[in-house]
Structures are given as C-alpha cells and as structure tokens.
Amino acid sequence: MERAGEEGREEKLCKRCQQMYSPSSNDSSSCRFHPSFFVCRRHDDQKRYYELGPNDPPYAAKFYDCCGAEDPEASGCTTSFHVSYDDD
Structure with missing residues (x-):
C-alpha cells in the first residue's frame, strides 16, 4: 500500500509495525x-516474567514470546528498518 505524502513523496505501510513511513527516511531504528507472537501458554519455569492474579489459572499466561511483555499494546522490544509489503 502506497500513498502520496505531504510533499508528494510516496509513503509505504510497514508490515511489522503497521505505520506509514517514507522510504527516504527509513533507517536502522525507524521501526x-x-x-515474536503474543501467546497464551505457560512460561518456561526458569523465566517467570509474569505475576499471576488471584483468578488466573496457575498454568497459563499471556505475553510476547520474545520479551515477556504482558500487555498486547506494549511497545516493541526490537528496532530495525521498516519493511514494506512490497519488499518481498
């Protein structure tokens, strides 16, 4: 998906972060x-990133598999270049 930017430049949609970006300003920390995925399963016993609430089952938790963040809206844990759907 591309659309014209404010100055007539083409902007692209990043398939990682779902933000529009200008290829001319894309750098290694833009995205x-x-x-990894947001999962619902038991954490590895050696890595307890979460606290169970009083009503939570003792065997499962929801978290990002890459960093352990429990909030599905948590800011990404990795930065890199934006990747367009056109870049395959």
Missing part, C-alpha cells in the same frame, strides 16, 4: 516491533 519498533516484537519479532
């Missing part, structure tokens, strides 16, 4: 994203 912030999670490289």
Whole structure:
C-alpha cells in the first residue's frame, strides 16, 4: 500500500509495525516491533516474567514470546528498518 505524502513523496505501510513511513527516511531504528507472537501458554519455569492474579489459572499466561511483555499494546522490544509489503 502506497500513498502520496505531504510533499508528494510516496509513503509505504510497514508490515511489522503497521505505520506509514517514507522510504527516504527509513533507517536502522525507524521501526519498533516484537519479532515474536503474543501467546497464551505457560512460561518456561526458569523465566517467570509474569505475576499471576488471584483468578488466573496457575498454568497459563499471556505475553510476547520474545520479551515477556504482558500487555498486547506494549511497545516493541526490537528496532530495525521498516519493511514494506512490497519488499518481498
């Protein structure tokens, strides 16, 4: 998906962070994203990133598999270049 920017430049949609960006200003820290999925399963016993609430089952938690963040809206844990849907 491309659309004209304010100055007539083409902007693209990043498939990692879902933000519009200008290819001319894309650099190695432009995109912030999670490289893994938000999952619902038991954490590895050696890595307890979460606190169970009083009504939570003792066997499952929801978190990003890459960094352990429990908020699905958490800011990405990795930065890199934006990647367009056209870049395949």
